[in-house]
Amino acid sequence: MRVLARTPGPDPAVEWIQGDLATGRGITEAVSSTEVIVHAATFSPAARRGTIRPADLVRSPPEVDIGGTRQLLGAAGQAGVAHFLYVSIVGVRHARVPYSRLKAAAEDLVRQSGVPHSIVPSTQFYWLLDRMLGKMARLPAWPLPTKLPMQPADEGDFAAYVAGCVADGPGGDRPPFGGPDIISFGEVAGQYQAARGLRRRILPVPLPGAAARAAGDLTCPEGRRGTTTWAEWLSRHPAPSRMRGAAAPESFRAPSADPGCPHQDHLAAPARSHTRSPRTAKVEWCSWHHHTVSWLCSGGCGGSVQ
Numbered sequence: 001m002r003v004l005a006r007t008p009g010p011d012p013a014v015e016w017i018q019g020d021l022a023t024g025r026g027i028t029e030a031v032s033s034t035e036v037i038v039h040a041a042t043f044s045p046a047a048r049r050g051t052i053r054p055a056d057l058v059r060s061p062p063e064v065d066i067g068g069t070r071q072l073l074g075a076a077g078q079a080g081v082a083h084f085l086y087v088s089i090v091g092v093r094h095a096r097v098p099y100s101r102l103k104a105a106a107e108d109l110v111r112q113s114g115v116p117h118s119i120v121p122s123t124q125f126y127w128l129l130d131r132m133l134g135k136m137a138r139l140p141a142w143p144l145p146t147k148l149p150m151q152p153a154d155e156g157d158f159a160a161y162v163a164g165c166v167a168d169g170p171g172g173d174r175p176p177f178g179g180p181d182i183i184s185f186g187e188v189a190g191q192y193q194a195a196r197g198l199r200r201r202i203l204p205v206p207l208p209g210a211a212a213r214a215a216g217d218l219t220c221p222e223g224r225r226g227t228t229t230w231a232e233w234l235s236r237h238p239a240p241s242r243m244r245g246a247a248a249p250e251s252f253r254a255p256s257a258d259p260g261c262p263h264q265d266h267l268a269a270p271a272r273s274h275t276r277s278p279r280t281a282k283v284e285w286c287s288w289h290h291h292t293v294s295w296l297c298s299g300g301c302g303g304s305v306q
């Protein structure tokens with residue numbers, strides 16, 4: 001198992017290649033002699049900070065998702081990689097926000113590359129909702145498009161699906177993946193507040209048709225479904241004690257609180273290897289990533305995944 005990362009982690013079972021998709025550094029080394037590539041790197045400023053700013057509705061930086069994907073595909077083609085799996089997002093083909101447009105364009109690069117591939121989309125991950133709603137904790141009232149239907153998913157459940165797709169081999173556009181329940185944004189926020197001990201007034205904001213279309217489809221009722229509910233995820237990822245209660249400025253995923261994670265030792269020590277801010281982003285990706293790695297290992301790929 002080989003991982004290209006800007007900041008190598010401490011897991012000795014992984015061959016860490018220090019690199020950067022935005023510049024191309026490390027790509028050739030990472031791809032050489034590989035059979036399978038799982039491309040799950042991305043750069044969404046809004047997801048990183050947990051808030052949406054007006055600039056996010058105008059532009060999203062393309063260096064990683066477009067430039068990096070293009071370079072990775074080029075290197076994969078030259079190296080004769082047998083399977084290039086691209087992790088994507090449900091609904092990006094119809095969404096108008098710049099980050100989604102980048103993901104849709106990256107999907108097209110993969111489809112047109114000539115490299116044997118799979119494109120595996122998921123709905124929103126629970127950790128992202130947790131981060132975004134956590135950012136709202138200091139507001140006394142939450143104006144939200146409460147009726148917006150969502151189907152968020154557990155990142156670990158999705159990693160298991162990705163592992164299955166790796167084991168299946170190149171499958172082109174794979175069925176989308178979502179959580180077990182289709183619930184409204186209002187319910188998502190209500191369950192969040194209940195789990196985090198918050199009492200904030202939720203103010204329903206109507207979402208005009210154009211805005212709803214711009215957001216894209218956040219559900220995939222016909223797709224594959226995970227089993228972990230939002231309420232279960234919240235109970236497994238309690239807010240850190242300093243963030244509990246009314247004054248909590250932010251909530252983030254607490255990786256070591258996941259009893260099902262086989263990488264507790266790694267997850268318990270993210271700060272050592274991921275020292276740059278935002279610290280929470282490192283922790284969360286690290287956790288998701290290691291679910292993926294773990295599931296890939298147990299997915300029958302026998303170490304051929306790079």
Ligand SMILES: NC(=O)c1ccc[n+]([C@@H]2O[C@H](COP(=O)([O-])OP(=O)(O)OC[C@H]3O[C@@H](n4cnc5c(N)ncnc54)[C@H](OP(=O)(O)O)[C@@H]3O)[C@@H](O)[C@H]2O)c1
Nearest residue numbers: 006020021022040041042087088089122123124125128285
């Ligand atoms: N979050 C969601 O709700 C969601 C839903 C569906 C699908 N997805 C997809 O799932 C995948 C993982 O996303 P995530 O949301 O879990 O992301 P994330 O936690 O933000 O992780 C993105 C990863 O990309 C890496 N990365 C960023 N810039 C890089 C660069 N220049 N070179 C190398 N690596 C770089 C980051 O590394 P650093 O730690 O060095 O920054 C991080 O490990 C993405 O394809 C995303 O589109 C996400």
